[in-house]
Amino acid sequence: MFKQATWNEKVIFDLGASGRRGHIPPKSEAEIMQSTGKMDKLIPAKMFRTKKPRLPELSEVEVMRHYLRLSEMNFGVDSGFYPLGSCTMKYNPKIDEQLASLPSFADIHPYQDQSDIQGILEILYRLERWLAEITGTYEVCLHPAAGAHGELLGTLLMRIFHDQNGECKKRTEVIVPDSAHGTNPASAAMAGFNVVVVPSDDDGCISLGALKAAVSERTAGLMLTNPNTLGVFEKNIDEIAGIVHEAGGLLYYDGANLNPLLCKVRPGDMGFDIVHINIHKTFSTPHGGGGPGAGPVGVSEKLAKFLPVPRIAFEEGQYQLDYNRPDSIGKIKSFYGNAAVLLKAYAYILSMGREGLEEVAEIAVLNANYLLHKLKNVKGLILPYDNAKPRKHECVLSAKPLKNDTGVSALNVAKRLLDYGFHAPTVYFPLIVEEALMIEPTESFEKEELDRFADAVQEICREAYANPERVLSAPQNVSISRLDEVKASHPRTMALSWRMYVKKKSQGVL
Amino acid sequence: MKNRDHPYIPNSVARTKEEMMRQIGIKDIDELYADVPDKYRLKKPLRLPETLSEFEVKKHVEELLSKDKSCSEKRAFLGAGCWPHYVPAVVKEIVQRSELLTAYTPYQPEISQGMLQILFEYQSMICELTDMDVANCSMYDWASALGETARMTARVKNRKEILVPQIIHPERASTLKVYSEPAGISIKQVAYDVESGQLNLADLRQKISDQTAAVYVENQSYLGLVEEQVTEIGREAHAHGALFIVGIDPISLGVLKPPGEYDADIVIGEGQPLGNAMNFGGPLLGIMACREDTALIRQMPGRIIGLTTTQDNSKNGFCMTMQTREQHIRREKATSNICSNEALCAVAAAVYLSLLGPEGLYELGEAIVHKTTYAIQKLSKIEGLTAPIFKASHFKEFTINFDNANVTVKEINKKLLEHNIQGGKDLSKEFPELGQTALYCTTETHSKADIDSLANALEEILT
Numbered sequence: 001m002f003k004q005a006t007w008n009e010k011v012i013f014d015l016g017a018s019g020r021r022g023h024i025p026p027k028s029e030a031e032i033m034q035s036t037g038k039m040d041k042l043i044p045a046k047m048f049r050t051k052k053p054r055l056p057e058l059s060e061v062e063v064m065r066h067y068l069r070l071s072e073m074n075f076g077v078d079s080g081f082y083p084l085g086s087c088t089m090k091y092n093p094k095i096d097e098q099l100a101s102l103p104s105f106a107d108i109h110p111y112q113d114q115s116d117i118q119g120i121l122e123i124l125y126r127l128e129r130w131l132a133e134i135t136g137t138y139e140v141c142l143h144p145a146a147g148a149h150g151e152l153l154g155t156l157l158m159r160i161f162h163d164q165n166g167e168c169k170k171r172t173e174v175i176v177p178d179s180a181h182g183t184n185p186a187s188a189a190m191a192g193f194n195v196v197v198v199p200s201d202d203d204g205c206i207s208l209g210a211l212k213a214a215v216s217e218r219t220a221g222l223m224l225t226n227p228n229t230l231g232v233f234e235k236n237i238d239e240i241a242g243i244v245h246e247a248g249g250l251l252y253y254d255g256a257n258l259n260p261l262l263c264k265v266r267p268g269d270m271g272f273d274i275v276h277i278n279i280h281k282t283f284s285t286p287h288g289g290g291g292p293g294a295g296p297v298g299v300s301e302k303l304a305k306f307l308p309v310p311r312i313a314f315e316e317g318q319y320q321l322d323y324n325r326p327d328s329i330g331k332i333k334s335f336y337g338n339a340a341v342l343l344k345a346y347a348y349i350l351s352m353g354r355e356g357l358e359e360v361a362e363i364a365v366l367n368a369n370y371l372l373h374k375l376k377n378v379k380g381l382i383l384p385y386d387n388a389k390p391r392k393h394e395c396v397l398s399a400k401p402l403k404n405d406t407g408v409s410a411l412n413v414a415k416r417l418l419d420y421g422f423h424a425p426t427v428y429f430p431l432i433v434e435e436a437l438m439i440e441p442t443e444s445f446e447k448e449e450l451d452r453f454a455d456a457v458q459e460i461c462r463e464a465y466a467n468p469e470r471v472l473s474a475p476q477n478v479s480i481s482r483l484d485e486v487k488a489s490h491p492r493t494m495a496l497s498w499r500m501y502v503k504k505k506s507q508g509v510l
Numbered sequence: 511m512k513n514r515d516h517p518y519i520p521n522s523v524a525r526t527k528e529e530m531m532r533q534i535g536i537k538d539i540d541e542l543y544a545d546v547p548d549k550y551r552l553k554k555p556l557r558l559p560e561t562l563s564e565f566e567v568k569k570h571v572e573e574l575l576s577k578d579k580s581c582s583e584k585r586a587f588l589g590a591g592c593w594p595h596y597v598p599a600v601v602k603e604i605v606q607r608s609e610l611l612t613a614y615t616p617y618q619p620e621i622s623q624g625m626l627q628i629l630f631e632y633q634s635m636i637c638e639l640t641d642m643d644v645a646n647c648s649m650y651d652w653a654s655a656l657g658e659t660a661r662m663t664a665r666v667k668n669r670k671e672i673l674v675p676q677i678i679h680p681e682r683a684s685t686l687k688v689y690s691e692p693a694g695i696s697i698k699q700v701a702y703d704v705e706s707g708q709l710n711l712a713d714l715r716q717k718i719s720d721q722t723a724a725v726y727v728e729n730q731s732y733l734g735l736v737e738e739q740v741t742e743i744g745r746e747a748h749a750h751g752a753l754f755i756v757g758i759d760p761i762s763l764g765v766l767k768p769p770g771e772y773d774a775d776i777v778i779g780e781g782q783p784l785g786n787a788m789n790f791g792g793p794l795l796g797i798m799a800c801r802e803d804t805a806l807i808r809q810m811p812g813r814i815i816g817l818t819t820t821q822d823n824s825k826n827g828f829c830m831t832m833q834t835r836e837q838h839i840r841r842e843k844a845t846s847n848i849c850s851n852e853a854l855c856a857v858a859a860a861v862y863l864s865l866l867g868p869e870g871l872y873e874l875g876e877a878i879v880h881k882t883t884y885a886i887q888k889l890s891k892i893e894g895l896t897a898p899i900f901k902a903s904h905f906k907e908f909t910i911n912f913d914n915a916n917v918t919v920k921e922i923n924k925k926l927l928e929h930n931i932q933g934g935k936d937l938s939k940e941f942p943e944l945g946q947t948a949l950y951c952t953t954e955t956h957s958k959a960d961i962d963s964l965a966n967a968l969e970e971i972l973t
Contacts, residue, residue, distance in 0.1 A: 024870065335592065
């Protein structure tokens with residue numbers, strides 16, 4: 001049976017002892033010290049820090065042990081099956097990590113003379129070309145730091161496009177389906193648009209009738225995920241693109257679910273004008289417990305001139321950073337994007353090659369349908385939205401019957417899965433599925449692991465009918481049992497830093 | 511069927527594939543794509559590279575990267591938002607721990623206590639450094655943190671104007687503008703005193719009004735100088751009911767007064783110096799912290815980790831909090847669309863700060879001040895150079911003006927390359943009023959010998 005490490009590791013502020021230190025920074029040379037004099041002469045008294053920050057005081061040994069123990073109380077793709085739907089948790093190749101930590105990359109500054117950074121510029125330039133080829137777009141910008149950042153850029157591009165056509169004041173609405181990722185409406189709102197939601201049909205695809213009714217001269221664009229968050233391919237994409245374009249809107253592709261389409265179908269060919277790519281999903285770079293990722297944006301020709309500066313150009317045998325883009329929207333962050341993440345993606349594409357990428361798509365889809373096949377008839381679970389139709393990269397089951405029959409919810413199933421040594425699927429998303437369990441196996445896991453997972457789900461559902469308490473009290477085999485998340489967010493009891501905790505503790509609130 | 515078994519794809523082996531297809535009841539994987547309209551199915555292979563072995567990939571990438579000259583190979587004096595600092599070995603060891611590296615956002619707290627506790631410790635250490643009460647667990651970088659903060663203060667104050675110093679990184683200023691424009695926020699720049707580079711208080715007083723949502727200053731400023739009038743600026747902001755935002759380089763806070771001590775409401779900054787390599791400028795680490803104020807916390811973007819207990823109250827533990835601010839719950843009403851952030855860079859920062867502790871951080875700040883002061887002393891002796899152009903204390907970065915030598919920064923930098931030195935950032939286009947000026951950076955990684963050879967090279971070039 002799985003058992004995660006449980007260290008009862010104290011918060012670091014409660015470890016160590018006064019005067020202990022974990023690192024000695026390089027000292028200034030004696031001649032420098034003689035020449036410059038004392039600190040109180042170098043920093044004005046009113047700006048000098050007199051009260052030292054209350055940072056931990058630990059030896060290097062203790063720091064290493066503390067964080068090693070904490071890492072043991074965490075679960076990554078290398079630990080086991082991680083079917084977190086819409087997150088595409090695939091294997092992160094180790095060679096890519098090695099390459100990104102080479103000093104010949106890590107020790108490069110973004111403002112070096114261009115003659116001294118030809119290597120990294122060539123890598124990024126080629127990566128742009130490959131991503132444009134994969135997405136069927138005209139030009140790709142590598143700057144966005146995450147998928148949502150790419151969405152922000154994409155919706156800002158919609159804004160500037162309509163603005164240049166003198167329609168910015170008129171085109172105030174962005175349409176999203178009810179199955180959309182939460183980032184879509186949030187990004188559209190950040191770019192200053194009102195959000196219009198259209199429902200899905202019984203087959204899980206966006207309702208064409210509702211879409212037709214929703215578009216108007218106010219439409220700035222439609223944000224669509226394809227395959228959508230049910231794992232269903234939007235088969236009417238041709239009509240959808242037609243409806244939106246005819247109304248004068250732009251079509252935005254949320255690339256979170258690009259994995260099953262690699263080398264099969266291209267968003268640009270389907271009529272999408274703007275496409276973001278989640279490098280940390282489709283291109284196998286590690287998610288780092290929340291980031292860094294990278295969210296490059298590809299666009300059609302008419303939008304290319306608006307992309308952030310600088311663009312990477314190849315002229316006169318030299319790679320160059322081109323700032324001469326008068327129509328550019330400007331910057332969305334400093335420098336040129338998360339280069340370390342992008343370098344890993346470059347290596348990944350080389351490791352896979354064209355054929356390997358197509359294999360990624362096929363096996364990701366095969367794995368999802370294999371799991372679906374094993375799970376859809378499990379007592380307590382159903383597959384909403386056309387249960388005969390194949391899914392693409394993921395499938396969304398509903399535990400509604402289980403909940404009704406036994407009181408065991410999708411959340412309880414998720415928590416019990418942790419006890420079996422699996423990460424839980426995404427739960428309660430998409431919002432249009434009650435008691436949703438959103439399962440994305442990716443191409444990275446072997447059949448035996450998929451079988452073990454399917455067996456575990458089956459076993460948990462059996463447990464729910466036989467001994468629901470067992471499931472409801474999960475998890476038991478991980479570092480900690482169920483947490484009080486209400487207390488964590490309540491204004492009176494929330495402790496968002498150690499000093500806040502100590503204060504509330506002393507006031508007797510905690 | 512094509513035989514394309516690949517080390518990263520266990521089920522790509524033909525036998526496994528066939529067995530799985532048999533169970534599903536299909537003969538070809540293509541059947542799973544039957545609902546994709548034929549006109550969109552790719553008919554021709556994409557122009558992408560052929561599959562390479564691991565050895566070939568390594569060799570290829572290494573060869574490409576060998577065309578670059580790293581900042582230690584060719585001594586660089588570049589900073590301006592991305593700085594060379596030593597990254598201790600323990601930091602590298604921890605951020606490569608698979609359990610942290612290959613995890614997603616800690617949506618399932620019970621199996622992710624490690625990441626959650628580290629991020630809570632990161633937030634807590636940022637609070638200690640800045641003297642704030644609450645920090646989020648990261649933004650993309652300083653520039654986007656500034657953009658988000660402008661929007662945050664506009665929401666909190668229901669006002670649409672932000673005052674920023676004229677001396678600001680142009681990339682930060684551009685990002686701020688891009689983030690602010692759709693929210694209808696206007697940005698006004700406050701002039702600086704031409705002698706000292708300090709904010710011009712008279713200009714601030716003229717521009718501030720009851721429309722001002724926030725006043726923003728940086729310490730140290732983009733051009734490396736310490737802004738000394740922070741107390742007055744904060745007072746001015748608060749007197750007009752505006753919020754006071756301070757941008758910092760956290761590595762200065764061992765020696766410089768923390769913004770909390772001069773009444774900042776929100777602190778942002780660039781956390782890259784804390785244990786993260788330069789990596790050609792990304793990933794970076796956006797810092798964001800604020801006072802304990804419900805209105806501020808409710809409007810803060812980004813993930814915030816909290817300390818709580820188990821449901822049976824038997825044990826402390828950690829989870830994401832205040833998620834009702836976020837996009838997956840709030841959708842278009844969220845405080846921001848941010849979800850993926852720079853968590854692993856925050857892990858690096860937490861380990862880094864734990865290693866340095868209060869003493870280490872002070873000593874590091876002291877070393878940087880000494881190096882910078884020494885560089886200024888040494889370089890200002892060279893005829894034709896003015897270093898720095900402003901009469902102020904400097905931390906880590908300083909300006910050199912070449913006007914009296916009648917050369918451009920571009921020419922100087924080109925000649926420095928021949929001396930195997932990468933000169934400072936050319937400011938002549940960003941700040942034309944400063945003439946031929948460059949921004950130089952010295953940290954604890956620059957030895958006396960490095961600075962001396964820069965001085966020698968400049969002397970040689972100019973005579």
